[in-house]
Each structure stands twice: as structure tokens, then as C-alpha cells.
Amino acid sequence: MKSSTVYLITAFIIAFAVLLMVPLWSALGATGGEAHGHAMTNIEQPDYFTWRLEEQTKKYGQPDGSVRLTSSGGVYILTMQYAFIPRVIRLETGRKYNLHFYSPDVIHGVSLIHVDQHGLLQPFSLNNVIPPGPMTMITIEPRLPGEILIVCTEYCGLGHHIMQAKIIVEGEPYPVEVVPWYQRIGILDIPLPTWLHHDLYIDQVAAIDPELIWTPPTPMAAFGFFMAPHGEWGYWHYHGLSEKEGELLRAADMTDGKLDGKITPGTPGIPRQFIEHFNLPPEKTRLYMDRPTQ
Amino acid sequence: MTLLDKIKVDPRDKKLLFTFFAVGIALLVIAGVMALLMLLVRTPAISIGSPTFYYRTLTGHSIFMFIFWLGFVQTGLLITAGTVLIGRSLWSRRLGWTGFWFMVTGAVSAGVGILLGAETSYTVPVPLSAQYEGTPLIYLAFIMLSIGMGLIVINFIMTMVGAVEHRGSFSSWAAFLRDIPISSFAAIAGLFIAVPGLILALKVFIPAFLWSVGLLYTDPISIIYYANSYRLNWHVIFHIYHYMPALTLVGVAYILVELTADAKSIYPKQIAKALFLLYPFFVPPTFLYHLLVDPNIPQGIKSIGSTLSLLVGTPTILHMFIILGMLEARIRSAGHGFLTWMRHLPWGNPAFGSMAMGIVTLAAGGVLSYMLIQEQLAPVLHNTFAVPAYIHPMAAGGANLIYMGAIYYGVTILTGRQLWGLAIAKVQPYLMAGALLLMAIFGSLAGLAGVPRRIASITLAGDAPASWVPLMNLTLGVGGMLAVLAGALFILVIVMTALAGKRVSTVQEMIHGMAPAAMPTMVKHKTTPAALLTIGIFIVVIMALTVLGFMALNLVPMR
Numbered sequence: 037m038k039s040s041t042v043y044l045i046t047a048f049i050i051a052f053a054v055l056l057m058v059p060l061w062s063a064l065g066a067t068g069g070e071a072h073g074h075a076m077t078n079i080e081q082p083d084y085f086t087w088r089l090e091e092q093t094k095k096y097g098q099p100d101g102s103v104r105l106t107s108s109g110g111v112y113i114l115t116m117q118y119a120f121i122p123r124v125i126r127l128e129t130g131r132k133y134n135l136h137f138y139s140p141d142v143i144h145g146v147s148l149i150h151v152d153q154h155g156l157l158q159p160f161s162l163n164n165v166i167p168p169g170p171m172t173m174i175t176i177e178p179r180l181p182g183e184i185l186i187v188c189t190e191y192c193g194l195g196h197h198i199m200q201a202k203i204i205v206e207g208e209p210y211p212v213e214v215v216p217w218y219q220r221i222g223i224l225d226i227p228l229p230t231w232l233h234h235d236l237y238i239d240q241v242a243a244i245d246p247e248l249i250w251t252p253p254t255p256m257a258a259f260g261f262f263m264a265p266h267g268e269w270g271y272w273h274y275h276g277l278s279e280k281e282g283e284l285l286r287a288a289d290m291t292d293g294k295l296d297g298k299i300t301p302g303t304p305g306i307p308r309q310f311i312e313h314f315n316l317p318p319e320k321t322r323l324y325m326d327r328p329t330q
Numbered sequence: 331m332t333l334l335d336k337i338k339v340d341p342r343d344k345k346l347l348f349t350f351f352a353v354g355i356a357l358l359v360i361a362g363v364m365a366l367l368m369l370l371v372r373t374p375a376i377s378i379g380s381p382t383f384y385y386r387t388l389t390g391h392s393i394f395m396f397i398f399w400l401g402f403v404q405t406g407l408l409i410t411a412g413t414v415l416i417g418r419s420l421w422s423r424r425l426g427w428t429g430f431w432f433m434v435t436g437a438v439s440a441g442v443g444i445l446l447g448a449e450t451s452y453t454v455p456v457p458l459s460a461q462y463e464g465t466p467l468i469y470l471a472f473i474m475l476s477i478g479m480g481l482i483v484i485n486f487i488m489t490m491v492g493a494v495e496h497r498g499s500f501s502s503w504a505a506f507l508r509d510i511p512i513s514s515f516a517a518i519a520g521l522f523i524a525v526p527g528l529i530l531a532l533k534v535f536i537p538a539f540l541w542s543v544g545l546l547y548t549d550p551i552s553i554i555y556y557a558n559s560y561r562l563n564w565h566v567i568f569h570i571y572h573y574m575p576a577l578t579l580v581g582v583a584y585i586l587v588e589l590t591a592d593a594k595s596i597y598p599k600q601i602a603k604a605l606f607l608l609y610p611f612f613v614p615p616t617f618l619y620h621l622l623v624d625p626n627i628p629q630g631i632k633s634i635g636s637t638l639s640l641l642v643g644t645p646t647i648l649h650m651f652i653i654l655g656m657l658e659a660r661i662r663s664a665g666h667g668f669l670t671w672m673r674h675l676p677w678g679n680p681a682f683g684s685m686a687m688g689i690v691t692l693a694a695g696g697v698l699s700y701m702l703i704q705e706q707l708a709p710v711l712h713n714t715f716a717v718p719a720y721i722h723p724m725a726a727g728g729a730n731l732i733y734m735g736a737i738y739y740g741v742t743i744l745t746g747r748q749l750w751g752l753a754i755a756k757v758q759p760y761l762m763a764g765a766l767l768l769m770a771i772f773g774s775l776a777g778l779a780g781v782p783r784r785i786a787s788i789t790l791a792g793d794a795p796a797s798w799v800p801l802m803n804l805t806l807g808v809g810g811m812l813a814v815l816a817g818a819l820f821i822l823v824i825v826m827t828a829l830a831g832k833r834v835s836t837v838q839e840m841i842h843g844m845a846p847a848a849m850p851t852m853v854k855h856k857t858t859p860a861a862l863l864t865i866g867i868f869i870v871v872i873m874a875l876t877v878l879g880f881m882a883l884n885l886v887p888m889r
Contacts, residue, residue: 043862052644054872056873057704162710164625165623191451192458194381
């Protein structure tokens with residue numbers, strides 16, 4: 037073989053070696069998951085979100101206008117030109133919160149910046165997009181007390197730069213077991229890539245209640261992982277219900293006059309088995325809603 | 331016979347080509363002024379001007395620089411590839427001028443729209459843009475530009491078809507494709523993504539225009555669905571549009587290597603041509619990496635999109651291997667060693683300096699871009715200043731600098747004058763590259779620290795982290811300002827050459843100071859270890875930065 041051919045073939049191998057990134061992701065643990073704002077795939081109803089927001093203020097509202105959540109759970113943040121509502125949110129270290137952002141007007145973005153972080157150089161930020169319509173969820177588990185700034189990062193109009201809010205994290209620094217990165221890169225201990233983790237999660241659910249697992253019928257099963265069963269979309273499907281039935285259910289919840297997040301058993305058109313699950317205590321249902329995306 | 335001797339510009343096409351580049355440069359001036367005005371507002375140490383002024387200049391800068399300046403210069407280069415490089419004249423000059431006037435109408439429409447008040451940024455998002463009076467004119471500008479470019483593309487195709495000897499014979503077509511220069515073939519390969527892109531642009535911006543004048547999607551429910559589909563489509567078009575420079579700059583670099591260093595490829599031309607055909611395969615499916623943090627795209631699709639995106643740089647990496655290899659083989663054939671050959675490159679030739687610095691900044695931007703297309707790292711960098719910090723070395727560096735190198739030749743040959751201010755032209759590319767690298771380094775650090783892009787003020791009512799202000803002062807106050815200065819020097823040289831350059835009669839005299847480096851051929855050098863090492867280092871740096879990126883992700887104290 038001519039030497040120039042050898043060089044050319046080597047160049048092709050090097051240029052395609054960029055695909056080694058895929059096993060590298062696995063070796064590094066592909067830990068992006070929970071930091072991601074992966075959320076529902078369906079379009080949210082404005083009045084439903086407003087209702088959630090009102091409930092939140094009623095339950096957790098403080099005299100200074102902030103809301104204070106001392107246990108893990110969902111936090112609802114209305115994102116509009118040019119404010120995040122509520123403007124001040126108090127959370128505790130060591131809890132896991134799902135921040136739900138919803139924009140009724142134009143596209144917005146959200147950046148979470150932990151100001152008091154002791155980093156190498158600076159704080160790091162977590163960024164997500166909030167298009168009008170779908171709800172964006174970001175799961176955070178604050179570990180250090182201090183302030184997390186919420187800043188809009190998608191240009192949303194002339195007041196874009198004044199659009200900000202604040203999370204005040206209270207409590208003690210939360211101890212976390214830190215696995216050094218060099219221990220994560222083990223040849224024998226390579227974790228599965230992110231997009232194969234869905235099955236593991238389903239195992240965890242099955243350990244609690246095997247009846248809750250909905251298996252997509254073949255050949256749809258082949259596409260199972262395209263339709264990442266997270267967020268509300270997957271929530272309905274885990275119950276063997278279509279999205280449309282889910283919508284119907286939510287509508288029933290809103291129209292039974294109580295607005296308590298529960299549905300009166302016997303509501304016509306709603307399967308009995310679903311009503312039971314919908315009326316489960318939040319700790320149990322949250323398992324599906326807050327499913328980490330790894 | 332060198333490439334320069336073969337270059338013949340049909341005098342009837344000369345005027346059209348000159349007008350394309352002249353209008354392009356005029357738009358570059360407008361966009362550059364907008365850049366300077368933006369810097370005045372956004373640099374924390376200066377901070378003069380209102381937020382509205384900033385958002386308006388931001389819109390103007392992005393539309394004129396990224397869409398119109400690149401649009402005009404690339405269309406001009408397309409005409410060059412179809413006429414000058416293959417020794418033909420244009421199929422229809424009337425169609426060429428019609429296309430040109432459509433594009434000019436687009437530029438004027440965008441300008442008027444921005445002056446009327448269209449602080450939309452160049453994404454012109456639905457439904458936000460409804461709040462600005464100038465919005466319909468911006469959509470109209472995009473429609474006009476697409477039509478104009480489409481007409482030039484038709485003209486180019488017909489010119490190419492006309493150059494085939496026997497149109498009915500397959501072997502005649504094969505011989506034509508084999509014999510045309512690499513850069514002309516690049517233009518043909520580019521059509522495979524440009525044509526669908528232009529059609530899609532019309533399909534998207536015509537309804538958007540109708541929406542903006544209140545004829546479509548008027549009810550509040552359909553607007554939500556329309557907003558999300560517009561966003562998706564816009565990113566597909568934008569993605570295709572910002573790979574046109576990637577393909578064009580490589581095509582131009584092949585010419586510049588031959589013009590400045592008289593280097594011929596030691597690898598078969600067919601390999602280089604085949605690599606251009608990879609772009610249409612790798613580019614379109616990877617638009618997803620702009621939407622990695624959008625909530626309404628399933629996780630699995632994002633993972634696949636991110637994996638495919640890894641390949642998007644592969645053709646460019648291989649082209650750079652061939653281009654660097656051409657230089658290496660040429661200089662080492664003159665008897666220089668493995669470690670010393672780089673010193674003997676024609677660094678003092680402004681066109682070579684532009685090309686070399688273009689490749690350096692392209693590589694720097696390329697490394698950073700690989701951080702942004704990874705699905706797991708996207709939330710740390712998306713919409714932060716890390717995005718402009720990578721796109722500027724790639725577009726303002728890689729593409730712009732290489733086009734500037736070509737324009738240094740173009741302006742002398744088209745006007746028949748010698749370059750004015752050769753000393754300035756020699757320094758300009760290095761200043762530009764240095765400025766853009768400063769912007770890339772400090773801008774990426776600022777992005778990592780969470781500084782958002784496209785925002786008028788980073789004070790956040792006094793809550794902003796302390797590291798933001800010094801990082802942005804270095805990024806914009808030093809890097810950005812120096813880049814604007816380097817751009818101004820380029821404009822000065824080009825304008826003064828056209829007005830006051832010394833008139834000469836032969837091509838050899840016109841390119842005074844930019845003649846191919848005269849070098850003896852002592853030995854036949856057939857291997858290119860330095861070029862191979864360079865792309866190897868590029869891949870290793872990407873991998874190393876990815877590991878660092880994941881470490882950073884693990885440090886976020888919110889998970």
C-alpha cells in the first residue's frame with residue numbers, strides 16, 4: 037500500500053473516532069438526567085396551571101409574598117412577560133423539588149444560577165427553554181444554603197433583562213456522597229447509557245406495585261424508548277390510558293366543583309382503576325410525575 | 331501553469347460579481363457598526379445606550395451579518411464557482427441581476443423593518459414578534475432573500491449543465507464532474523442542502539408573513555401549536571443555513587491553498603469531492619442539537635440527535651487534514667524538516683494569513699461547539715454566552731476570515747488595482763483571530779458561569795455573581811472591540827484599494843504581495859504526519875473537554 041493511502045485511512049479513522057464519545061458518555065455516567073428540564077409533551081391548559089398556582093399560594097404563601105416549601109414536591113412558577121411568579125421561593129436543602137414552568141404568552145427561558153456555590157471559578161448554571169404551551173420541568177435537589185437566581189435566558193421582549201426571580205435555600209448543607217470522576221471511569225463498572233435506563237426505572241416501580249406497569253403492545257414496544265415515558269404523557273400511559281383520556285380526567289377533576297385534585301368515584305366516562313390512582317396520596321403518585329429522566 | 335493563470339473573468343460577469351461583493355461588504359459595514367453599538371451597551375465597563383437600542387442593534391447585527399452578509403458573499407462565491415473556476419460565463423445575466431435585486435429588496439426590507447422597530451432578534455419568534463411593527467418586513471426580507479438566492483441557484487445549475495459536452499451521455503457527465511475543480515464540486519454538493527433549505531424557507535416564512543399581517547392563526551389555541559411548529563422549522567432552516575458557510579469556507583480554502591502556496595493535493599481529488607457529498611447526509615438530521623433543552627421533544631430523539639451530531643464535523647475535519655497536508659507536502663518538498671516547515675509558510679501574505687487564521691479560529695470554535703451538541707452537557711451551556719463565544723470564532727473567524735482572504739484576491743483582480751495598505755492587510759487577520767480567540771476563551775468561561783446571551787444588562791438588579799462583570803469586560807470590551815477594529819481595517823483596505831489602489835495591467839502585478847510563494851521542489855514528499863497529528867489532537871482535546879464538562883456537571887450543587 038502507498039504511504040499516502042495509509043495516512044488517508046488513518047485520517048478517516050481519527051475523524052470518525054469522535055464516535056468514541058458515546059462509550060465515553062456511558063463511562064462518565066451520563067449524569068445529565070436530573071439536571072435536565074424534560075417535561076410534558078402535551079400542551080398545558082392555562083386555567084389548570086393558574087389553579088395549581090393559587091393552591092400553592094394558599095398552602096405555602098408567606099406574609100412577605102414568598103412561598104415556602106419545606107418538603108419535597110412540585111413548585112409551580114408562572115413565566116410571563118416580564119416576571120416569574122412567585123418572585124421569591126423558599127426551599128430546604130436535601131429535598132427534591134420539581135420546578136414546573138409554564139408560559140402563557142411567548143417563549144421564555146430559565147437559567148438557575150447558584151450564587152453562593154463554591155466552585156473552581158464561578159457558579160454554574162442550568163438552562164432550559166419554556167416555549168408557550170408545554171410545561172417545562174426541572175428537578176433540583178439543593179445541597180447548599182444560599183440563593184439560586186432564576187433568570188430568563190430566551191429573548192422574550194424589551195423587558196427581557198428585568199425578568200428574574202429568586203430561590204432562597206434554607207437549612208444545613210446537605211451531605212452528599214461524592215464519587216470522584218476517576219472512579220466513575222471503570223472498565224468493569226460501566227453503567228448503562230442514559231437512554232437504556234428506562235427499564236431500570238420500571239423495575240423500581242414494579243417493586244412497589246407491579247400492577248402499575250403498562251407494557252406497550254408490540255410492535256409499538258420497539259418504539260418504546262422514543263416515547264420516553266416521563267412527564268405527564270408517560271403518566272397516562274403507565275395507567276394504560278391515552279392522552280385524551282388523561283385530559284378528560286383532568287377536566288373531570290376541574291369540574292367536580294371541589295378543585296381538590298381528586299375525582300369523585302363513579303364519575304361517568306372515567307375508568308374506576310384510574311380514579312383510584314388519581315386519588316392516591318401525592319407521595320405515591322409523585323413517583324410517576326417526578327420520574328427522573330435517566 | 332498555476333491556477334492564477336487559468337483564472338479568467340468574463341467581462342460581462344465581472345460587473346455582477348463585483349456588485350455582489352460590493353453590496354455584501356456594504357452590509358458587512360452596517361452589521362459591523364451594529365456590533366460596535368451593541369458592544370457599547372453590553373460591555374459592563376461602558377454601558378451606554380438603552381435596552382431597546384441594544385435589542386434593536388442585536389437584531390440588526392444578527393440579520394445583516396449572519397443572514398445578509400454571508401448570503402451575498404456566498405452567492406457571489408457560488409457564481410464564481412460556476413463561472414470563473416470552470417472558465418464559463420453565466421447562463422443568464424438577466425436572471426442573475428433579477429436574483430440580485432430580489433436579495434437587495436430583502437436587505438432593504440430588513441433594514442426598514444429594524445428602523446421601524448422590530449426588536450425580534452433574527453429568530454423572529456412566534457408569537458413574540460406580533461408585538462413589533464416592523465415584523466412583517468423582516469419575514470418579507472427572508473422571503474425575498476430566499477427567492478433571490480433560488481434564482482441564482484437556478485442560474486448556477488443551468489451554467490453547470492451548459493458546461494457538459496453531451497448532455498445525453500452519462501460518461502460526459504462523469505467526465506465533467508471529474509474534471510471540474512474541487513471548489514466547483516463543493517458548490518454542486520452544497521445544492522443538495524441549499525435547495526431543500528430554500529424551499530423550506532419559503533414554506534415557513536410565507537405563512538409567517540401572513541400570520542404577522544393578521545391573516546393566519548388568529549385564535550389563541552392554534553397560535554400555541556403554530557408557535558411550536560414555527561420554532562422547530564425555523565431551527566431546521568437555520569441549521570441548514572449555518573452549514574452553508576462550513577461547506578463554502580472549505581471550498582474557498584482549497585483555492586487559497588493553491589493560490590498562496592502553490593500547493594497541490596497529494597491525495598486523490600475524488601476523495602476531497604466525495605467528502606463534500608457527506609455534508610448532505612450528516613447536516614440535515616442534526617438540527618436537533620439546537621433544541622436539546624426543549625421540553626416537548628422526547629428524550630430518546632434527543633439522544634439519537636446528539637449522537638448523530640457528533641458526525642457533523644467529520645467531513646470538515648477530513649478536509650482540514652487534506653488542506654493542511656497540501657501545505658505540509660508542498661513546503662517539505664522544498665527540503666524543510668518535520669519541525670521547521672511551518673516557519674516557511676507564506677505568513678506575510680494577507681490572503682494566506684486570513685486562511686490560516688480562519689482555520690485556527692474554526693478549530694477553536696469547533697472544539698467548543700462539540701461541548702454544546704452533547705445532550706448531557708447542553709443544560710449547562712444552552713443560551714449562555716458560551717453560544718456566541720463559539721459561533722463567533724466559527725462564523726466571524728472561520729468563514730469570514732477565509733472569505734476575506736478570497737476577497738483580497740477578488741478586489742485586486744476585479745478592479746485591476748494593487749492592494750492598498752499591504753502592511754495593514756498583513757496584520758489584520760492576526761488581529762482578528764487574536765480578538766476572536768479572546769472572545770472565545772473568556773466568553774466560554776462567562777457562559778460556564780451562567781451569563782445569558784442576548785440580554786441588555788447583566789447586573790440582575792445587583793444580584794449577579796461577582797465573576798460576571800470582569801469576564802464580560804474581557805470578552806466584549808477587549809475581544810469584541812479588537813474584532814470590530816480588525817473588521818474596520820479590512821474594510822479600510824478593501825475600500826481604499828477599490829478607490830485609490832495603483833492601477834496595473836497584468837494579473838501578476840495586481841496580486842502584488844500575494845503572489846504564490848516561490849519555492850524549489852527538492853524532494854517528492856508524500857506523507858503528511860503533521861496534518862494527521864493536528865486532527866488527532868483536535869479529537870483528543872474534544873474528549874478531554876468533555877470529561878471536564880461532565881466534572882462541571884457533577885459540581886452543580888442543585889442536583
